[in-house]
Amino acid sequence: MLLTVFSVQAANKNDSTEFKGHWILQVQGGVSHTVGEAAFGELISPAAAISFGYQFTPVWGLRAGLSGWQGKGAVVYPEQTYKFNYLQGNVDVMVDIVSIFDGYRAKRLFNPYLFAGIGVAGGLNNDEAAEIPTLQTGENSLLWDDLITPVGRFGIGLDIRLCRAVYFNLEVNANMLSDRFNSKKGDVLDWQLHGLAGLTFKFGTAKAKAAEPAPAQFTPTPAPEPEPVPEPAPAPEPAVEEPEVVEPQIVPAEDVLENIYFLIGKSVIRDCEKAKLESVVKAINENENNTVTVTGYADAETGSAERNMELSKERAENVAKALMDAGISEDRIKVEYKGSTVNPYEKPEQNRVAICVVKCFIYE
Structure with a gap:
Protein backbone atom coordinates (compact mmCIF):
# COMPACT_ATOMS: atom_id res chain seq x y z
CA MET A 1 0.00 0.00 0.00
CA SER A 7 3.78 6.59 -6.60
CA VAL A 8 0.62 8.75 -6.44
CA GLN A 9 2.41 11.48 -4.49
CA ALA A 10 5.29 11.62 -6.97
CA ALA A 11 2.94 13.23 -9.51
CA ASN A 12 1.90 15.97 -7.03
CA LYS A 13 5.17 17.74 -6.21
CA ASN A 14 3.58 21.14 -6.88
CA GLY A 204 -8.32 25.01 9.55
CA THR A 205 -5.93 23.31 7.13
CA ALA A 206 -3.76 25.48 4.91
CA LYS A 207 -4.71 25.75 1.26
CA ALA A 208 -2.23 24.42 -1.25
CA LYS A 209 -0.13 27.04 -2.96
CA ALA A 210 -0.55 27.45 -6.67
CA ALA A 211 2.61 26.80 -8.61
CA GLU A 212 4.57 30.05 -9.00
CA PRO A 213 5.13 31.12 -12.60
CA ALA A 214 8.67 30.87 -13.83
CA PRO A 215 10.49 34.22 -14.01
CA ALA A 216 10.57 35.79 -17.42
CA GLN A 217 13.80 35.20 -19.27
CA PHE A 218 15.46 38.23 -20.86
CA THR A 219 16.74 37.50 -24.32
CA PRO A 220 18.72 40.26 -26.06
CA THR A 221 17.54 41.15 -29.54
CA PRO A 222 20.12 39.92 -32.07
CA ALA A 223 21.60 42.34 -34.58
CA PRO A 224 19.88 42.23 -37.97
CA GLU A 225 21.57 39.98 -40.49
CA PRO A 226 22.46 41.35 -43.94
CA GLU A 227 19.85 40.66 -46.57
CA PRO A 228 20.84 37.73 -48.79
CA VAL A 229 21.76 38.43 -52.40
CA PRO A 230 19.32 36.61 -54.69
CA GLU A 231 20.90 33.87 -56.77
CA PRO A 232 20.17 33.61 -60.50
CA ALA A 233 17.24 31.37 -61.33
CA PRO A 234 18.36 27.92 -62.52
CA ALA A 235 17.84 27.02 -66.15
CA PRO A 236 14.68 24.98 -66.72
CA GLU A 237 15.25 21.27 -67.09
CA PRO A 238 14.34 19.75 -70.45
CA ALA A 239 10.95 18.12 -70.48
CA VAL A 240 11.07 14.34 -70.45
CA GLU A 241 8.48 12.70 -72.60
CA GLU A 242 6.79 9.77 -70.93
CA PRO A 243 6.62 6.69 -73.14
CA GLU A 244 3.12 5.90 -74.26
CA VAL A 245 1.70 2.90 -72.48
CA VAL A 246 0.03 0.55 -74.91
CA GLU A 247 -2.67 -1.58 -73.35
CA PRO A 248 -2.58 -5.20 -74.55
CA GLN A 249 -5.53 -6.20 -76.71
CA ILE A 250 -7.48 -9.42 -76.22
CA VAL A 251 -8.15 -11.23 -79.49
CA PRO A 252 -9.78 -14.62 -80.21
CA ALA A 253 -7.52 -17.61 -80.81
CA GLU A 254 -8.15 -21.06 -82.29
CA ASP A 255 -10.72 -23.06 -80.31
CA VAL A 256 -9.74 -26.35 -78.65
CA LEU A 257 -12.07 -29.33 -79.14
CA GLU A 258 -12.08 -32.60 -77.19
CA ASN A 259 -14.61 -35.48 -77.42
CA ILE A 260 -15.27 -37.47 -74.23
CA TYR A 261 -16.76 -40.85 -75.31
CA PHE A 262 -19.04 -43.05 -73.17
CA LEU A 263 -20.20 -46.67 -73.27
CA ILE A 264 -23.69 -47.42 -74.53
CA GLY A 265 -26.34 -46.38 -71.98
CA LYS A 266 -23.65 -45.03 -69.57
CA SER A 267 -22.72 -41.55 -68.28
CA VAL A 268 -19.65 -42.45 -66.17
CA ILE A 269 -16.34 -41.01 -67.43
CA ARG A 270 -13.89 -43.82 -68.22
CA ASP A 271 -10.24 -43.68 -67.17
CA CYS A 272 -9.16 -43.78 -70.80
CA GLU A 273 -10.97 -40.46 -71.40
CA LYS A 274 -9.47 -38.54 -68.44
CA ALA A 275 -6.38 -37.46 -70.40
CA LYS A 276 -8.71 -35.51 -72.70
CA LEU A 277 -10.20 -33.76 -69.66
CA GLU A 278 -6.70 -32.72 -68.57
CA SER A 279 -6.16 -31.24 -72.04
CA VAL A 280 -9.39 -29.23 -71.67
CA VAL A 281 -8.36 -27.96 -68.22
CA LYS A 282 -4.96 -26.89 -69.54
CA ALA A 283 -6.54 -24.99 -72.44
CA ILE A 284 -8.96 -23.13 -70.15
CA ASN A 285 -6.19 -22.12 -67.73
CA GLU A 286 -4.02 -20.58 -70.47
CA ASN A 287 -6.03 -17.34 -70.30
CA GLU A 288 -8.41 -16.00 -67.67
CA ASN A 289 -10.90 -15.13 -70.45
CA ASN A 290 -11.14 -18.69 -71.83
CA THR A 291 -14.45 -20.54 -71.38
CA VAL A 292 -15.75 -23.99 -72.32
CA THR A 293 -19.07 -25.29 -73.65
CA VAL A 294 -19.87 -28.93 -72.85
CA THR A 295 -22.63 -30.50 -75.02
CA GLY A 296 -23.95 -33.98 -74.27
CA TYR A 297 -25.33 -36.41 -76.93
CA ALA A 298 -26.86 -39.92 -77.19
CA ASP A 299 -27.05 -42.12 -80.28
CA ALA A 300 -30.48 -42.27 -81.92
CA GLU A 301 -30.35 -46.03 -82.54
CA THR A 302 -30.47 -46.91 -78.85
CA GLY A 303 -33.20 -46.09 -76.31
CA SER A 304 -36.18 -43.78 -76.35
CA ALA A 305 -36.01 -40.07 -77.00
CA GLU A 306 -36.81 -39.29 -73.32
CA ARG A 307 -34.11 -41.67 -72.03
CA ASN A 308 -31.57 -40.32 -74.51
CA MET A 309 -32.28 -36.71 -73.45
CA GLU A 310 -31.72 -37.66 -69.78
CA LEU A 311 -28.55 -39.62 -70.67
CA SER A 312 -27.06 -36.74 -72.68
CA LYS A 313 -27.74 -34.39 -69.76
CA GLU A 314 -25.98 -36.72 -67.31
CA ARG A 315 -22.95 -37.02 -69.64
CA ALA A 316 -22.60 -33.23 -70.01
CA GLU A 317 -23.07 -32.57 -66.29
CA ASN A 318 -20.56 -35.28 -65.28
CA VAL A 319 -17.93 -33.73 -67.56
CA ALA A 320 -18.68 -30.25 -66.15
CA LYS A 321 -18.33 -31.58 -62.58
CA ALA A 322 -14.98 -33.18 -63.44
CA LEU A 323 -13.76 -29.81 -64.77
CA MET A 324 -14.89 -28.03 -61.57
CA ASP A 325 -13.16 -30.70 -59.47
CA ALA A 326 -9.99 -29.86 -61.43
CA GLY A 327 -10.25 -26.21 -60.34
CA ILE A 328 -12.26 -24.59 -63.14
CA SER A 329 -14.84 -22.14 -61.76
CA GLU A 330 -18.49 -22.81 -62.56
CA ASP A 331 -18.99 -19.43 -64.25
CA ARG A 332 -16.50 -20.44 -67.01
CA ILE A 333 -18.46 -23.60 -67.94
CA LYS A 334 -21.60 -23.74 -70.08
CA VAL A 335 -23.57 -27.02 -70.16
CA GLU A 336 -25.86 -28.09 -73.04
CA TYR A 337 -27.46 -31.45 -73.98
CA LYS A 338 -29.19 -32.53 -77.21
CA GLY A 339 -30.37 -36.09 -76.47
CA SER A 340 -30.65 -38.03 -79.74
CA THR A 341 -32.40 -35.24 -81.61
CA VAL A 342 -29.04 -34.20 -83.06
CA ASN A 343 -26.26 -36.66 -83.92
CA PRO A 344 -23.05 -34.91 -84.97
CA TYR A 345 -21.43 -38.09 -86.31
CA GLU A 346 -22.45 -40.98 -88.61
CA LYS A 347 -21.49 -43.92 -86.39
CA PRO A 348 -23.66 -44.61 -83.31
CA GLU A 349 -20.69 -45.16 -80.97
CA GLN A 350 -19.31 -41.73 -81.92
CA ASN A 351 -22.58 -40.06 -80.84
CA ARG A 352 -22.30 -41.42 -77.28
CA VAL A 353 -20.24 -38.36 -76.48
CA ALA A 354 -19.85 -35.06 -74.60
CA ILE A 355 -18.12 -32.53 -76.84
CA CYS A 356 -15.97 -29.89 -75.11
CA VAL A 357 -15.29 -26.69 -77.08
CA VAL A 358 -12.85 -24.28 -75.39
CA LYS A 359 -13.29 -20.70 -76.58
CA CYS A 360 -9.71 -19.35 -76.47
CA PHE A 361 -8.26 -15.82 -76.37
CA ILE A 362 -4.74 -14.37 -76.45
CA TYR A 363 -3.17 -10.95 -75.76
CA GLU A 364 -1.56 -8.92 -78.55
Whole structure:
Protein backbone atom coordinates (compact mmCIF):
# COMPACT_ATOMS: atom_id res chain seq x y z
CA MET A 1 0.00 0.00 0.00
CA LEU A 2 2.85 2.39 0.82
CA LEU A 3 4.39 1.87 -2.64
CA THR A 4 1.07 2.86 -4.19
CA VAL A 5 0.83 5.94 -1.98
CA PHE A 6 4.35 7.11 -2.85
CA SER A 7 3.78 6.59 -6.60
CA VAL A 8 0.62 8.75 -6.44
CA GLN A 9 2.41 11.48 -4.49
CA ALA A 10 5.29 11.62 -6.97
CA ALA A 11 2.94 13.23 -9.51
CA ASN A 12 1.90 15.97 -7.03
CA LYS A 13 5.17 17.74 -6.21
CA ASN A 14 3.58 21.14 -6.88
CA ASP A 15 0.95 20.83 -4.09
CA SER A 16 3.38 21.36 -1.22
CA THR A 17 2.60 24.14 1.26
CA GLU A 18 3.57 25.03 4.79
CA PHE A 19 1.83 22.84 7.35
CA LYS A 20 -0.77 24.44 9.60
CA GLY A 21 -2.05 22.70 12.75
CA HIS A 22 -5.73 21.83 12.46
CA TRP A 23 -8.66 20.14 14.22
CA ILE A 24 -9.97 16.70 13.22
CA LEU A 25 -13.46 15.20 13.54
CA GLN A 26 -14.10 11.53 12.67
CA VAL A 27 -17.50 9.81 12.44
CA GLN A 28 -17.33 6.03 11.90
CA GLY A 29 -19.58 2.98 11.82
CA GLY A 30 -19.00 -0.70 11.21
CA VAL A 31 -18.73 -4.03 12.99
CA SER A 32 -16.96 -5.48 16.01
CA HIS A 33 -15.87 -9.01 16.86
CA THR A 34 -15.47 -10.11 20.46
CA VAL A 35 -12.95 -12.96 20.46
CA GLY A 36 -14.53 -16.06 22.02
CA GLU A 37 -15.34 -19.77 21.76
CA ALA A 38 -17.68 -19.62 18.76
CA ALA A 39 -17.51 -19.23 14.99
CA PHE A 40 -16.19 -15.85 13.87
CA GLY A 41 -19.49 -14.76 12.31
CA GLU A 42 -21.53 -15.63 15.40
CA LEU A 43 -19.64 -13.04 17.45
CA ILE A 44 -20.05 -10.14 14.99
CA SER A 45 -22.00 -7.15 16.29
CA PRO A 46 -22.53 -3.47 15.31
CA ALA A 47 -20.11 -0.74 16.35
CA ALA A 48 -19.86 3.05 16.04
CA ALA A 49 -17.34 5.71 17.01
CA ILE A 50 -16.90 9.48 17.08
CA SER A 51 -13.55 11.17 17.70
CA PHE A 52 -12.23 14.71 17.99
CA GLY A 53 -8.56 15.59 17.83
CA TYR A 54 -5.76 17.89 16.73
CA GLN A 55 -2.93 17.41 14.22
CA PHE A 56 0.10 19.12 15.78
CA THR A 57 2.69 18.35 13.07
CA PRO A 58 2.61 16.63 9.67
CA VAL A 59 3.46 13.37 11.49
CA TRP A 60 1.98 13.58 15.01
CA GLY A 61 -1.62 14.01 16.13
CA LEU A 62 -3.81 13.31 19.16
CA ARG A 63 -7.49 12.36 19.32
CA ALA A 64 -10.08 11.57 21.98
CA GLY A 65 -13.09 9.45 21.16
CA LEU A 66 -16.18 7.59 22.24
CA SER A 67 -17.01 4.18 20.76
CA GLY A 68 -19.12 1.16 21.50
CA TRP A 69 -22.55 -0.34 20.94
CA GLN A 70 -22.69 -4.10 21.33
CA GLY A 71 -20.40 -6.96 22.36
CA LYS A 72 -20.96 -10.71 22.27
CA GLY A 73 -19.81 -13.77 24.19
CA ALA A 74 -20.29 -17.54 23.95
CA VAL A 75 -20.32 -20.62 26.14
CA VAL A 76 -19.57 -24.13 24.93
CA TYR A 77 -21.87 -26.27 27.12
CA PRO A 78 -24.60 -25.73 26.15
CA GLU A 79 -23.46 -23.93 22.99
CA GLN A 80 -25.00 -20.49 23.27
CA THR A 81 -24.14 -16.86 22.47
CA TYR A 82 -25.21 -13.79 24.37
CA LYS A 83 -24.91 -10.06 23.80
CA PHE A 84 -24.39 -7.01 25.98
CA ASN A 85 -23.76 -3.29 25.52
CA TYR A 86 -20.70 -1.23 26.27
CA LEU A 87 -19.36 2.31 25.93
CA GLN A 88 -15.67 3.13 25.62
CA GLY A 89 -13.71 6.36 25.95
CA ASN A 90 -10.14 6.53 24.68
CA VAL A 91 -7.22 8.83 23.84
CA ASP A 92 -4.98 7.89 20.88
CA VAL A 93 -1.62 9.08 19.59
CA MET A 94 -1.69 9.12 15.77
CA VAL A 95 1.22 8.87 13.32
CA ASP A 96 0.90 9.87 9.62
CA ILE A 97 3.00 7.19 7.91
CA VAL A 98 3.68 8.84 4.54
CA SER A 99 4.61 12.23 6.01
CA ILE A 100 7.52 10.54 7.82
CA PHE A 101 9.13 9.75 4.47
CA ASP A 102 7.65 12.25 2.00
CA GLY A 103 6.85 15.33 4.07
CA TYR A 104 3.58 17.24 4.16
CA ARG A 105 1.48 17.64 1.01
CA ALA A 106 -1.90 19.34 1.11
CA LYS A 107 -3.35 17.43 -1.87
CA ARG A 108 -2.10 13.97 -0.97
CA LEU A 109 -4.74 11.43 -2.03
CA PHE A 110 -3.97 8.52 0.31
CA ASN A 111 -3.08 9.23 3.94
CA PRO A 112 -2.41 6.03 5.96
CA TYR A 113 -1.88 6.33 9.70
CA LEU A 114 -1.03 4.23 12.75
CA PHE A 115 -2.32 4.84 16.24
CA ALA A 116 -2.09 3.51 19.78
CA GLY A 117 -3.91 4.60 22.91
CA ILE A 118 -5.52 3.88 26.25
CA GLY A 119 -9.03 4.27 27.59
CA VAL A 120 -11.80 3.08 29.86
CA ALA A 121 -14.78 0.88 28.91
CA GLY A 122 -18.04 0.40 30.76
CA GLY A 123 -20.36 -2.58 30.29
CA LEU A 124 -24.12 -2.66 30.78
CA ASN A 125 -27.27 -4.63 29.89
CA ASN A 126 -25.69 -8.03 30.63
CA ASP A 127 -29.02 -9.77 31.25
CA GLU A 128 -28.58 -12.49 28.60
CA ALA A 129 -25.36 -13.72 30.19
CA ALA A 130 -27.00 -13.74 33.62
CA GLU A 131 -29.66 -16.18 32.38
CA ILE A 132 -27.12 -18.84 31.28
CA PRO A 133 -26.79 -21.54 33.99
CA THR A 134 -23.09 -22.22 33.45
CA LEU A 135 -22.30 -18.53 33.99
CA GLN A 136 -24.44 -18.43 37.12
CA THR A 137 -22.66 -21.29 38.93
CA GLY A 138 -19.60 -22.28 36.87
CA GLU A 139 -16.10 -21.83 38.20
CA ASN A 140 -15.15 -19.96 35.01
CA SER A 141 -17.86 -17.35 35.51
CA LEU A 142 -16.96 -13.67 35.82
CA LEU A 143 -20.55 -12.52 35.57
CA TRP A 144 -21.11 -8.79 36.11
CA ASP A 145 -23.99 -6.35 36.39
CA ASP A 146 -22.03 -3.19 35.66
CA LEU A 147 -18.42 -3.24 34.47
CA ILE A 148 -15.60 -0.71 34.36
CA THR A 149 -12.36 -1.89 32.73
CA PRO A 150 -9.18 -0.22 31.43
CA VAL A 151 -8.48 -0.52 27.72
CA GLY A 152 -5.31 -0.66 25.66
CA ARG A 153 -5.69 -0.30 21.89
CA PHE A 154 -3.84 0.02 18.60
CA GLY A 155 -4.71 -0.01 14.92
CA ILE A 156 -4.23 1.31 11.39
CA GLY A 157 -6.38 3.58 9.25
CA LEU A 158 -6.53 5.28 5.86
CA ASP A 159 -7.93 8.71 4.94
CA ILE A 160 -8.75 9.10 1.21
CA ARG A 161 -9.01 12.75 0.13
CA LEU A 162 -12.40 13.77 -1.31
CA CYS A 163 -11.83 17.53 -1.08
CA ARG A 164 -9.71 19.93 0.98
CA ALA A 165 -11.61 19.35 4.24
CA VAL A 166 -13.36 15.96 3.79
CA TYR A 167 -11.79 12.48 3.61
CA PHE A 168 -13.27 9.00 3.32
CA ASN A 169 -11.99 6.93 6.24
CA LEU A 170 -11.26 3.21 6.72
CA GLU A 171 -9.93 1.86 10.04
CA VAL A 172 -9.29 -1.42 11.85
CA ASN A 173 -8.32 -1.59 15.51
CA ALA A 174 -7.78 -4.08 18.32
CA ASN A 175 -8.83 -3.40 21.93
CA MET A 176 -7.43 -5.21 24.98
CA LEU A 177 -9.87 -5.33 27.92
CA SER A 178 -10.21 -7.00 31.30
CA ASP A 179 -10.86 -10.76 31.32
CA ARG A 180 -14.28 -9.93 32.83
CA PHE A 181 -15.46 -8.20 29.63
CA ASN A 182 -17.20 -11.31 28.23
CA SER A 183 -18.34 -12.54 31.72
CA LYS A 184 -16.07 -15.60 31.89
CA LYS A 185 -12.52 -16.58 32.68
CA GLY A 186 -10.13 -17.12 29.83
CA ASP A 187 -6.74 -15.65 29.04
CA VAL A 188 -5.35 -12.67 30.90
CA LEU A 189 -7.18 -10.30 28.52
CA ASP A 190 -10.32 -10.20 26.41
CA TRP A 191 -9.95 -8.89 22.85
CA GLN A 192 -12.37 -6.94 20.73
CA LEU A 193 -11.67 -6.13 17.05
CA HIS A 194 -13.29 -3.30 15.09
CA GLY A 195 -13.65 -2.71 11.33
CA LEU A 196 -14.94 0.82 10.65
CA ALA A 197 -15.68 3.18 7.76
CA GLY A 198 -16.75 6.80 7.83
CA LEU A 199 -15.68 10.38 7.19
CA THR A 200 -12.83 12.52 8.50
CA PHE A 201 -13.31 16.31 8.60
CA LYS A 202 -10.29 18.61 8.88
CA PHE A 203 -10.84 22.21 10.05
CA GLY A 204 -8.32 25.01 9.55
CA THR A 205 -5.93 23.31 7.13
CA ALA A 206 -3.76 25.48 4.91
CA LYS A 207 -4.71 25.75 1.26
CA ALA A 208 -2.23 24.42 -1.25
CA LYS A 209 -0.13 27.04 -2.96
CA ALA A 210 -0.55 27.45 -6.67
CA ALA A 211 2.61 26.80 -8.61
CA GLU A 212 4.57 30.05 -9.00
CA PRO A 213 5.13 31.12 -12.60
CA ALA A 214 8.67 30.87 -13.83
CA PRO A 215 10.49 34.22 -14.01
CA ALA A 216 10.57 35.79 -17.42
CA GLN A 217 13.80 35.20 -19.27
CA PHE A 218 15.46 38.23 -20.86
CA THR A 219 16.74 37.50 -24.32
CA PRO A 220 18.72 40.26 -26.06
CA THR A 221 17.54 41.15 -29.54
CA PRO A 222 20.12 39.92 -32.07
CA ALA A 223 21.60 42.34 -34.58
CA PRO A 224 19.88 42.23 -37.97
CA GLU A 225 21.57 39.98 -40.49
CA PRO A 226 22.46 41.35 -43.94
CA GLU A 227 19.85 40.66 -46.57
CA PRO A 228 20.84 37.73 -48.79
CA VAL A 229 21.76 38.43 -52.40
CA PRO A 230 19.32 36.61 -54.69
CA GLU A 231 20.90 33.87 -56.77
CA PRO A 232 20.17 33.61 -60.50
CA ALA A 233 17.24 31.37 -61.33
CA PRO A 234 18.36 27.92 -62.52
CA ALA A 235 17.84 27.02 -66.15
CA PRO A 236 14.68 24.98 -66.72
CA GLU A 237 15.25 21.27 -67.09
CA PRO A 238 14.34 19.75 -70.45
CA ALA A 239 10.95 18.12 -70.48
CA VAL A 240 11.07 14.34 -70.45
CA GLU A 241 8.48 12.70 -72.60
CA GLU A 242 6.79 9.77 -70.93
CA PRO A 243 6.62 6.69 -73.14
CA GLU A 244 3.12 5.90 -74.26
CA VAL A 245 1.70 2.90 -72.48
CA VAL A 246 0.03 0.55 -74.91
CA GLU A 247 -2.67 -1.58 -73.35
CA PRO A 248 -2.58 -5.20 -74.55
CA GLN A 249 -5.53 -6.20 -76.71
CA ILE A 250 -7.48 -9.42 -76.22
CA VAL A 251 -8.15 -11.23 -79.49
CA PRO A 252 -9.78 -14.62 -80.21
CA ALA A 253 -7.52 -17.61 -80.81
CA GLU A 254 -8.15 -21.06 -82.29
CA ASP A 255 -10.72 -23.06 -80.31
CA VAL A 256 -9.74 -26.35 -78.65
CA LEU A 257 -12.07 -29.33 -79.14
CA GLU A 258 -12.08 -32.60 -77.19
CA ASN A 259 -14.61 -35.48 -77.42
CA ILE A 260 -15.27 -37.47 -74.23
CA TYR A 261 -16.76 -40.85 -75.31
CA PHE A 262 -19.04 -43.05 -73.17
CA LEU A 263 -20.20 -46.67 -73.27
CA ILE A 264 -23.69 -47.42 -74.53
CA GLY A 265 -26.34 -46.38 -71.98
CA LYS A 266 -23.65 -45.03 -69.57
CA SER A 267 -22.72 -41.55 -68.28
CA VAL A 268 -19.65 -42.45 -66.17
CA ILE A 269 -16.34 -41.01 -67.43
CA ARG A 270 -13.89 -43.82 -68.22
CA ASP A 271 -10.24 -43.68 -67.17
CA CYS A 272 -9.16 -43.78 -70.80
CA GLU A 273 -10.97 -40.46 -71.40
CA LYS A 274 -9.47 -38.54 -68.44
CA ALA A 275 -6.38 -37.46 -70.40
CA LYS A 276 -8.71 -35.51 -72.70
CA LEU A 277 -10.20 -33.76 -69.66
CA GLU A 278 -6.70 -32.72 -68.57
CA SER A 279 -6.16 -31.24 -72.04
CA VAL A 280 -9.39 -29.23 -71.67
CA VAL A 281 -8.36 -27.96 -68.22
CA LYS A 282 -4.96 -26.89 -69.54
CA ALA A 283 -6.54 -24.99 -72.44
CA ILE A 284 -8.96 -23.13 -70.15
CA ASN A 285 -6.19 -22.12 -67.73
CA GLU A 286 -4.02 -20.58 -70.47
CA ASN A 287 -6.03 -17.34 -70.30
CA GLU A 288 -8.41 -16.00 -67.67
CA ASN A 289 -10.90 -15.13 -70.45
CA ASN A 290 -11.14 -18.69 -71.83
CA THR A 291 -14.45 -20.54 -71.38
CA VAL A 292 -15.75 -23.99 -72.32
CA THR A 293 -19.07 -25.29 -73.65
CA VAL A 294 -19.87 -28.93 -72.85
CA THR A 295 -22.63 -30.50 -75.02
CA GLY A 296 -23.95 -33.98 -74.27
CA TYR A 297 -25.33 -36.41 -76.93
CA ALA A 298 -26.86 -39.92 -77.19
CA ASP A 299 -27.05 -42.12 -80.28
CA ALA A 300 -30.48 -42.27 -81.92
CA GLU A 301 -30.35 -46.03 -82.54
CA THR A 302 -30.47 -46.91 -78.85
CA GLY A 303 -33.20 -46.09 -76.31
CA SER A 304 -36.18 -43.78 -76.35
CA ALA A 305 -36.01 -40.07 -77.00
CA GLU A 306 -36.81 -39.29 -73.32
CA ARG A 307 -34.11 -41.67 -72.03
CA ASN A 308 -31.57 -40.32 -74.51
CA MET A 309 -32.28 -36.71 -73.45
CA GLU A 310 -31.72 -37.66 -69.78
CA LEU A 311 -28.55 -39.62 -70.67
CA SER A 312 -27.06 -36.74 -72.68
CA LYS A 313 -27.74 -34.39 -69.76
CA GLU A 314 -25.98 -36.72 -67.31
CA ARG A 315 -22.95 -37.02 -69.64
CA ALA A 316 -22.60 -33.23 -70.01
CA GLU A 317 -23.07 -32.57 -66.29
CA ASN A 318 -20.56 -35.28 -65.28
CA VAL A 319 -17.93 -33.73 -67.56
CA ALA A 320 -18.68 -30.25 -66.15
CA LYS A 321 -18.33 -31.58 -62.58
CA ALA A 322 -14.98 -33.18 -63.44
CA LEU A 323 -13.76 -29.81 -64.77
CA MET A 324 -14.89 -28.03 -61.57
CA ASP A 325 -13.16 -30.70 -59.47
CA ALA A 326 -9.99 -29.86 -61.43
CA GLY A 327 -10.25 -26.21 -60.34
CA ILE A 328 -12.26 -24.59 -63.14
CA SER A 329 -14.84 -22.14 -61.76
CA GLU A 330 -18.49 -22.81 -62.56
CA ASP A 331 -18.99 -19.43 -64.25
CA ARG A 332 -16.50 -20.44 -67.01
CA ILE A 333 -18.46 -23.60 -67.94
CA LYS A 334 -21.60 -23.74 -70.08
CA VAL A 335 -23.57 -27.02 -70.16
CA GLU A 336 -25.86 -28.09 -73.04
CA TYR A 337 -27.46 -31.45 -73.98
CA LYS A 338 -29.19 -32.53 -77.21
CA GLY A 339 -30.37 -36.09 -76.47
CA SER A 340 -30.65 -38.03 -79.74
CA THR A 341 -32.40 -35.24 -81.61
CA VAL A 342 -29.04 -34.20 -83.06
CA ASN A 343 -26.26 -36.66 -83.92
CA PRO A 344 -23.05 -34.91 -84.97
CA TYR A 345 -21.43 -38.09 -86.31
CA GLU A 346 -22.45 -40.98 -88.61
CA LYS A 347 -21.49 -43.92 -86.39
CA PRO A 348 -23.66 -44.61 -83.31
CA GLU A 349 -20.69 -45.16 -80.97
CA GLN A 350 -19.31 -41.73 -81.92
CA ASN A 351 -22.58 -40.06 -80.84
CA ARG A 352 -22.30 -41.42 -77.28
CA VAL A 353 -20.24 -38.36 -76.48
CA ALA A 354 -19.85 -35.06 -74.60
CA ILE A 355 -18.12 -32.53 -76.84
CA CYS A 356 -15.97 -29.89 -75.11
CA VAL A 357 -15.29 -26.69 -77.08
CA VAL A 358 -12.85 -24.28 -75.39
CA LYS A 359 -13.29 -20.70 -76.58
CA CYS A 360 -9.71 -19.35 -76.47
CA PHE A 361 -8.26 -15.82 -76.37
CA ILE A 362 -4.74 -14.37 -76.45
CA TYR A 363 -3.17 -10.95 -75.76
CA GLU A 364 -1.56 -8.92 -78.55
